[in-house]
Amino acid sequence: MPSQVSxxxxxxxxxxxxxxxxxxxxxxxxxxxxxxxxxxSFNDAENRAAFVADEEAYCRKxxxxxxxxxxxxxxxxxxxxxVGGNVYYLAKLAGIFGLNVQDLGALQTxxxxxxxxxxxxxxxxLVDPALGGLHFGPDPASAALQREHA
Amino acid sequence: MAQVVGGYFTSHVPAIGGxxxxxxxxxxxWKPFFDGFPPVRQWLAExxxxxxxxxxNDHGLNFFLDAMPTFAVGAAARYDNADEGWGLPxxxxxxxxxxxxxxxxETLVEAEFDITTCQNMKVDHALSIPFELAWPDVGAWPVxxxxxxxxxxxxxxxxxxxxxxxxxxxxxxxxxWKGDERIMVMGTGGLSHQLEGARAGFMNxxxxxxxxxxxxxxxxxxxxxxxxxxAELAGxxxxxxxxxxxxxxxxxxxxxxxxxxxxxVPISNTxxxxxxxxxx
Numbered sequence: 001m002p003s004q005v006s007x008x009x010x011x012x013x014x015x016x017x018x019x020x021x022x023x024x025x026x027x028x029x030x031x032x033x034x035x036x037x038x039x040x041s042f043n044d045a046e047n048r049a050a051f052v053a054d055e056e057a058y059c060r061k062x063x064x065x066x067x068x069x070x071x072x073x074x075x076x077x078x079x080x081x082x083v084g085g086n087v088y089y090l091a092k093l094a095g096i097f098g099l100n101v102q103d104l105g106a107l108q109t110x111x112x113x114x115x116x117x118x119x120x121x122x123x124x125x126l127v128d129p130a131l132g133g134l135h136f137g138p139d140p141a142s143a144a145l146q147r148e149h150a
Numbered sequence: 151m152a153q154v155v156g157g158y159f160t161s162h163v164p165a166i167g168g169x170x171x172x173x174x175x176x177x178x179x180w181k182p183f184f185d186g187f188p189p190v191r192q193w194l195a196e197x198x199x200x201x202x203x204x205x206x207n208d209h210g211l212n213f214f215l216d217a218m219p220t221f222a223v224g225a226a227a228r229y230d231n232a233d234e235g236w237g238l239p240x241x242x243x244x245x246x247x248x249x250x251x252x253x254x255x256e257t258l259v260e261a262e263f264d265i266t267t268c269q270n271m272k273v274d275h276a277l278s279i280p281f282e283l284a285w286p287d288v289g290a291w292p293v294x295x296x297x298x299x300x301x302x303x304x305x306x307x308x309x310x311x312x313x314x315x316x317x318x319x320x321x322x323x324x325x326x327w328k329g330d331e332r333i334m335v336m337g338t339g340g341l342s343h344q345l346e347g348a349r350a351g352f353m354n355x356x357x358x359x360x361x362x363x364x365x366x367x368x369x370x371x372x373x374x375x376x377x378x379x380x381a382e383l384a385g386x387x388x389x390x391x392x393x394x395x396x397x398x399x400x401x402x403x404x405x406x407x408x409x410x411x412x413x414x415v416p417i418s419n420t421x422x423x424x425x426x427x428x429x430x
Contacts, residue, residue: 011378015305018382020349025305029215040214042235078347087346087386088210088303095236100165101419105350116351120416123353127415131359134186134412138366 024086032084035072038062039089048096077107152327155197156409156428157335157401158190159365159394160283162206162276165418167238170282186412186424187283193409193426194284199334201247202293203254203320203400204277205393206338207302209234211274219266220308221316223258224297225251229273241278247294250327254296257323263316273297280338283424293334300396302339302389307377313392314373317399324400337397339390341413343420346386353421355413357383361391362413366427367405369398387420398427405430 015023022028029036038059041047051058059069071079075097080090087104094104106116124132166183169175175184211234213219225248231241258265273295281291298320301307308316324333341361344352361384364371372395381389398406409426416422 011376014376014378014382018349018378020352021344021347021381021386023305023378023381023386024303029304033215036215040210043211043233045233048235081346086210086215086303089214091345092210092235101345104345105419108346108350109348119351120353120419123355123421124415127355127413128359131355131362131413133182133414134189134410136189136410138408 022081028084029086030084032068032086034063034065035068035080035083035085036089038064039085039093042092042096051096077104152324152329152331152333154321154324154401154429155199155332155334156193156426157337157397157406158194158280158284159337159397159423159425159427160186160190160280161340161417161420161422161424162279162338163418163420163422164236164238164275164279166279167275167282170286171239180417182414183412183417183422183424186410186414189410190284190424190426193428194334197334197428198332199293200331201250201296201333202336203296203298203324203333203397204280204336204338205298205300205317205397205400206273206276206336207390207393208299209274209276210303212268212272213299213303215304218301218304219299220301221263222266222268222271222299223251223255224268224271224273224295224299225255226269226271229271229295229297231274231278232272234274238275241275241282242291244273244277244281244291244295247296250294250329250331251296253327254320254323257326258316258319261319261322263319271297271299276338280336298396300392302387302392305377307389307392309373309377310375310380310392310395311373313396314369314399317396318403320396321400321402325402335397335400337394339393340384340388341391341421341423342384342388344385344387345419349385351419352385353415354383354385354388355415355421357388358413358421358423361394362411362423362425365394365398365425366408369395401427401429
């Protein structure tokens with residue numbers, strides 16, 4: 001093995017080198033198992049109610065570590081991710097807190113929710129008309145926009 | 151003999167379910183996305199499928215990290231949706247097609263794909279929302295279901311190349327099925343989006359265009375990247391393009407005709423797209 005492997009030839013290295021991104025793999029899955037297991041339990045309404053009734057006791061029941069508990073208690077989404085939380089499961093916890101994915105995005109990017117939504121909408125400016133909108137037929141590049149037929 | 155009539159691909163963003171529940175289809179925010187579905191429904195009315203083979207990813211309804219299959223093929227007589235924890239309505243159940251499921255499973259294992267088989271499998275919004283969009287206001291779904299779940303949650307993910315190959319093997323199974331059903335293929339999720347990290351909100355219309363431009367005629371172009379590179383290009387949840395690649399594989403090696411495509415940014419945090427392909 002060469003001592004320095006390009007991320008292009010080593011996909012595992014790329015998991016830790018995409019800006020602003022950490023890909024959820026075995027290392028994180030192991031670190032976050034208890035936290036994610038608790039979040040998975042929130043598919044059940046009774047479990048959501050039990051968490052709301054006594055958050056600390058519910059976290060203890062699932063064997064959360066000190067760092068898991070601290071991140072949950074602080075509603076600190078970046079910390080939850082850092083201790084192995086996976087966003088698909090954390091979304092169920094966020095639902096209990098009344099947070100949607102724009103709220104989560106704002107919390108993680110240091111923006112207000114309005115600023116985060118504006119950033120999402122601004123991406124539309126990057127969309128070429130040949131790509132955006134409704135197109136019919138095999139050659140969208142040459143087809144005129146055909147919204148009026150929708 | 152069975153006939154593969156074509157493929158329907160769409161984003162499955164949970165917020166779409168909320169918009170349907172509120173009746174927001176004609177609101178300015180939602181209209182450009184929902185305008186993509188009358189053509190889908192028209193195509194379905196003409197294609198008259200009896201069965202849908204659906205490639206999707208579970209978001210923590212049926213599968214947890216205690217046992218996470220890379221590829222899981224449903225073989226149930228019935229599939230239920232259930233509470234996912236964050237407020238979507240519970241959607242209608244699906245009638246399965248166990249005999250076709252087992253034929254797909256047999257064919258895949260013969261082809262040395264070591265899949266997981268599921269006789270009991272809840273299906274989440276990634277499957278229900280595309281059905282709600284295609285067949286709104288029906289009392290029961292007009293097609294039977296064979297669901298195939300792909301791990302997009304926990305790396306290592308299957309590579310795009312492996313996904314295309316699996317889809318191609320599913321396609322061979324469908325074309326060798328002795329029944330006379332008209333079979334459609336579905337791929338759900340995507341396109342580019344990222345929910346977590348400092349890059350949350352990332353979308354990449356350039357990569358989405360690359361995918362849409364090649365899906366019908368050259369899906370192998372989408373397999374040049376590793377799954378990690380797809381995450382870099384499409385965002386951490388944009389890896390759901392794996393479901394599209396697999397579904398495209400099931401349509402066979404011949405170039406397909408793009409019947410329609412719709413692309414709109416943003417729906418929630420997602421660059422949303424809808425596509426119908428049919429055999430040329």
